[in-house]
Amino acid sequence: MDSWLVVGAVAAAGGAATALQAHFMGLLDRAGGTLESVFVTYFSGGLVIGLVFLLLRGGNLLPAGGAPWYAYGSGLLGLVIVAALSYSTPRLGLVAAFTIFVAAQFALGAVLDHFGWLGAPVKPLGPGRLAGLLLLLGGVWLIVRG
Incomplete structure (x- = not known):
């Protein structure tokens, strides 16, 4: 490993x-x-x-x-x-574009994990993950709005 x-x-x-x-x-x-x-x-x-x-x-x-x-x-x-x-x-700008990219990756990744779609291992979207995604969206807003 x-x-x-x-x-x-x-x-x-x-x-x-x-x-x-x-x-x-x-x-x-x-x-x-x-x-x-x-x-x-x-x-x-x-x-x-x-x-x-x-x-x-x-x-x-x-x-x-x-x-x-x-x-x-x-x-x-x-x-x-x-x-x-x-x-x-x-x-x-690089930071705003990457912030949006990463947030979109995390959001779709959470959906794929939760449902196990397209061969992803099932990892349920619990309260901690959901809170993390919501905080991430808040961060996107703060960075993009600058």
Whole structure:
């Protein structure tokens, strides 16, 4: 089992990369447009992961064949995420855009957990979780209204 410090460091690096990526996509959005920003983001990332995938896995996609059908839509959802970040960050600012993003993630995550939808493990939405979500929504309001 991985140490929580290692996993936490990886998560923190991902969070920092997300903030930088959103900022860079916002710059691309302002310079050329949302579609151009999304294209550059996916094209450059696609080239890198394509090379890594060929080098480390030989291009073999067979292990991914056991995933449920809806899991293959993750790339389309990634397009929505990248486009929404590209569009919203230069207009709202990084903190406001990310606050709304995180609140939406938590809210949908709580629903998926509560009902066990799409293969999520069932974690009932108790009073503590509900209070946390309501506090989070209050935080969104405070940050966005500034």
